[in-house]
Amino acid sequence: MKKDIIISGVGGQGILTISAVLDTAALESGFNVKQSEVHGMSQRGGAVQAHVRVSDQPVYSDLIPKAKADLILSVEPMELLRYLPYLSPEGYLVTDINPFKNIANYPDEADLKAQIEQFPHHRIVDARTLAKKAGNFRAANVVMIGAVSDLLPFDEALLKKVIADLFKRKGDRIVQMNLDAFELGKAAVLSQEV
Amino acid sequence: MQKILLGNEAIAQGAIDAGLSGAYGYPGTPSTEIIEYITAGPDAKSGKIKAHWSTNEKVATEEALGMSFAGKRAMVTMKHVGLNVAADAFINMAISGINGGLVVVVADDLSQHSSQNEQDSRFYGKFAMLPILEPSNQQEAYDMMAYAFDLSEKTKLPVLLRSVTRLSHSRANVTVKDKKNQNSLQLLDDTKRFALIPSFAKLQYKGLIEKQKDLEKIAEQSPWNTYQEGEDTSLGIIASGIAINYLLENYPEKVPYDVLKVSHYPLPKEQVRKMFDRVDKILVLEDGYPFIEEMIGDYLGRDQKVIGRLTGAIPRTGELNPNIVAYALGLEEHIDSDIPEIVVGRPPQLCPGCGHIDLYEELNDIIPEIGDNRVFSDIGCYSLGVLEPYDAIDTIIDMGASIPMAKGAADAGLLPAIAVIGDSTFTHSGMTGLLSAVWDNSPITVIISDNSAVAMTGAQPSAAMGRLYDIAKGLGVKKEHIKIIIPLKKYHDKNVEMIKEELDYQGVSLIIAQRPCVTMSNDKKDLARQFNTFEPSY
Ligand SMILES: Cc1ncc(C[n+]2csc(CCOP(=O)(O)OP(=O)(O)O)c2C)c(N)n1
Ligand code: SF4
Numbered sequence: 001m002k003k004d005i006i007i008s009g010v011g012g013q014g015i016l017t018i019s020a021v022l023d024t025a026a027l028e029s030g031f032n033v034k035q036s037e038v039h040g041m042s043q044r045g046g047a048v049q050a051h052v053r054v055s056d057q058p059v060y061s062d063l064i065p066k067a068k069a070d071l072i073l074s075v076e077p078m079e080l081l082r083y084l085p086y087l088s089p090e091g092y093l094v095t096d097i098n099p100f101k102n103i104a105n106y107p108d109e110a111d112l113k114a115q116i117e118q119f120p121h122h123r124i125v126d127a128r129t130l131a132k133k134a135g136n137f138r139a140a141n142v143v144m145i146g147a148v149s150d151l152l153p154f155d156e157a158l159l160k161k162v163i164a165d166l167f168k169r170k171g172d173r174i175v176q177m178n179l180d181a182f183e184l185g186k187a188a189v190l191s192q193e194v
Numbered sequence: 195m196q197k198i199l200l201g202n203e204a205i206a207q208g209a210i211d212a213g214l215s216g217a218y219g220y221p222g223t224p225s226t227e228i229i230e231y232i233t234a235g236p237d238a239k240s241g242k243i244k245a246h247w248s249t250n251e252k253v254a255t256e257e258a259l260g261m262s263f264a265g266k267r268a269m270v271t272m273k274h275v276g277l278n279v280a281a282d283a284f285i286n287m288a289i290s291g292i293n294g295g296l297v298v299v300v301a302d303d304l305s306q307h308s309s310q311n312e313q314d315s316r317f318y319g320k321f322a323m324l325p326i327l328e329p330s331n332q333q334e335a336y337d338m339m340a341y342a343f344d345l346s347e348k349t350k351l352p353v354l355l356r357s358v359t360r361l362s363h364s365r366a367n368v369t370v371k372d373k374k375n376q377n378s379l380q381l382l383d384d385t386k387r388f389a390l391i392p393s394f395a396k397l398q399y400k401g402l403i404e405k406q407k408d409l410e411k412i413a414e415q416s417p418w419n420t421y422q423e424g425e426d427t428s429l430g431i432i433a434s435g436i437a438i439n440y441l442l443e444n445y446p447e448k449v450p451y452d453v454l455k456v457s458h459y460p461l462p463k464e465q466v467r468k469m470f471d472r473v474d475k476i477l478v479l480e481d482g483y484p485f486i487e488e489m490i491g492d493y494l495g496r497d498q499k500v501i502g503r504l505t506g507a508i509p510r511t512g513e514l515n516p517n518i519v520a521y522a523l524g525l526e527e528h529i530d531s532d533i534p535e536i537v538v539g540r541p542p543q544l545c546p547g548c549g550h551i552d553l554y555e556e557l558n559d560i561i562p563e564i565g566d567n568r569v570f571s572d573i574g575c576y577s578l579g580v581l582e583p584y585d586a587i588d589t590i591i592d593m594g595a596s597i598p599m600a601k602g603a604a605d606a607g608l609l610p611a612i613a614v615i616g617d618s619t620f621t622h623s624g625m626t627g628l629l630s631a632v633w634d635n636s637p638i639t640v641i642i643s644d645n646s647a648v649a650m651t652g653a654q655p656s657a658a659m660g661r662l663y664d665i666a667k668g669l670g671v672k673k674e675h676i677k678i679i680i681p682l683k684k685y686h687d688k689n690v691e692m693i694k695e696e697l698d699y700q701g702v703s704l705i706i707a708q709r710p711c712v713t714m715s716n717d718k719k720d721l722a723r724q725f726n727t728f729e730p731s732y
Contacts, residue, residue: 081537
């Protein structure tokens with residue numbers, strides 16, 4: 001078993017939370033994991049990504065080689081395409097469709113969507129709306145974990161436990177909201193092509 | 195027990211478990227999380243371990259040396275350019291030697307993700323003639339800390355541990371061990387070697403040179419340097435630090451060539467010699483400058499037996515990755531990647547609502563009147579003011595350069611000359627520059643953009659908090675020319691007036707633009723407001 005996952009977005013969008021959930025689930029499943037992330041200047045509204053590598057074999061490189069990623073999970077549509085050179089031919093593209101526009105020359109949204117739709121394995125989720133439905137738009141990153149849960153090498157029950165543990169110190173209400181966000185993400189992709 | 199640790203956390207935990215008594219540092223990407231991890235842990239909270247953000251890297255190094263002098267194990271952490279600041283202490287404590295184990299942890303930022311350059315700290319280690327350790331993964335980073343402290347105490351020398359961004363900022367499973375006891379106070383019978391007057395220092399320096407043979411022998415037998423023979427002797431590979439991972443990524447079963455993994459310097463000469471004798475060509479894989487390649491390569495480039503960054507087998511700049519290594523091994527045909535054209539750049543930028551923005555909008559109202567090319571700035575979030583839409587500052591060189599550069603330009607006749615510097619940068623290395631300008635009564639205006647935090651590296655506490663006014667006054671800036679403004683839209687016009695007034699003054703004036711960083715928690719902001727008791731000057 002080997003899963004190479006790129007998580008992408010804009011600094012401040014919470015991609016480290018997604019990585020933390022995957023890391024912990026990997027550790028608890030007894031897998032080896034390496035997860036490279038971005039700290040520093042780019043966290044101020046720049047492009048950020050994490051490489052998450054999970055395997056039952058030793059993991060060597062902290063970075064995923066080009067054309068080897070099984071999944072690119074993005075919380076922003078343009079940031080999804082930035083890492084396209086890493087996608088393996090059988091890999092999945094999964095993204096929140098809501099753009100983060102902090103630059104003047106942001107591309108046309110319909111063009112972005114059309115490019116993503118060219119790929120056979122893609123999932124487009126309105127995570128922001130679903131997160132709001134769960135209780136807070138900030139839970140969009142957890143919606144996205146739900147949207148890829150079937151592509152991950154972890155039991156769903158374990159993923160939910162890890163999410164619950166992560167938010168435990170913030171109280172039961174926040175835990176429940178994030179679990180709801182997870183379920184909404186999962187349900188949203190059931191209707192889509194897999 | 196297994197834990198998932200960031201490379202920097204592995205270094206920190208390794209130090210704690212090795213019996214660390216004190217950790218000192220100045221924040222800087224990619225090194226910051228080492229001190230943060232120790233600070234957040236139970237030992238620092240209970241006072242068993244001292245963890246401290248020092249005012250700059252030189253100060254941090256000297257504080258660590260003081261702890262070592264008293265016999266305890268100390269660590270100092272910094273980013274690569276921090277070692278430039280600490281260099282005087284670093285080089286000279288190699289001459290004096292240490293008492294309690296002392297490990298200098300420096301994280302190099304290859305590919306300049308958050309830095310002015312990608313300098314390679316191994317050169318400093320060699321320059322100081324000290325042992326260098328270069329972990330290749332998070333487990334080694336953890337295990338090497340105990341080894342480094344033992345090595346330091348055995349050789350009586352500081353040890354340099356060099357990390358890089360991709361190790362410092364990558365997480366992996368790490369098996370951790372039990373914690374060792376700390377050293378007790380152990381005073382030296384004779385302290386002469388710490389008193390570097392020439393007569394003592396010459397002896398020490400000779401001693402350091404004599405020690406080199408021992409250091410070479412230790413590195414030759416080090417568990418961190420390994421030689422594996424391959425079947426195919428057309429090529430041999432020397433891989434240092436994390437470069438070995440990229441090699442193994444390309445040959446997960448077995449590398450067909452001879453491989454020398456280097457993680458402990460001085461370079462193990464016997465093993466390098468063995469490779470020269472066994473193989474036709476040697477590829478050097480190292481993250482950073484061509485340090486090993488330059489040492490063992492053919493200076494005149496006649497035989498090109500050794501290949502790497504200098505010969506073009508590997509790009510001359512930037513960090514390695516599995517694809518670059520595959521390319522150098524002939525396993526891949528090209529290394530450029532095709533990002534779709536629709537994707538545009540997304541550079542970092544100042545947060546919406548940041549006080550630096552208001553300050554730059556005020557300055558930009560003044561520049562058309564006084565002319566361009568005269569705003570000397572410095573390093574921090576406010577450096578982003580060099581980008582559109584602000585384009586408000588002209589220079590960013592090294593921490594503290596703004597004030598002396600403004601003075602030098604004013605000396606040349608460029609008037610008015612303005613320095614813009616952050617609060618933490620000011621206490622890091624701006625104060626001596628200010629004193630120099632005050633001493634010479636230079637006609638410059640210094641603006642401290644004070645957000646009560648070391649914001650760029652994650653809002654660590656700033657030693658400047660609540661102290662800037664008194665420092666400026668103490669350094670001799672005249673009271674009438676120290677002004678406090680609040681960079682908010684509603685004060686825009688008042689602030690512009692006040693800055694203009696001070697630009698007219700033909701001596702050193704200093705303006706503190708004071709407003710807490712908006713990303714700080716409310717608790718931290720409240721604390722900042724308690725410290726910042728001086729009223730605005732209008
Ligand atoms: C010698 C050196 N040490 C550390 C750094 C890393 N560094 C860059 S900016 C910065 C913070 C500066 O804080 P401050 O001046 O208060 O500005 P702010 O980011 O808060 O706006 C640090 C520590 C560096 N670039 N050079
Ligand atoms: S982190 Fe603070 S100082 Fe830095 S840009 Fe954001 S608000 Fe400004």
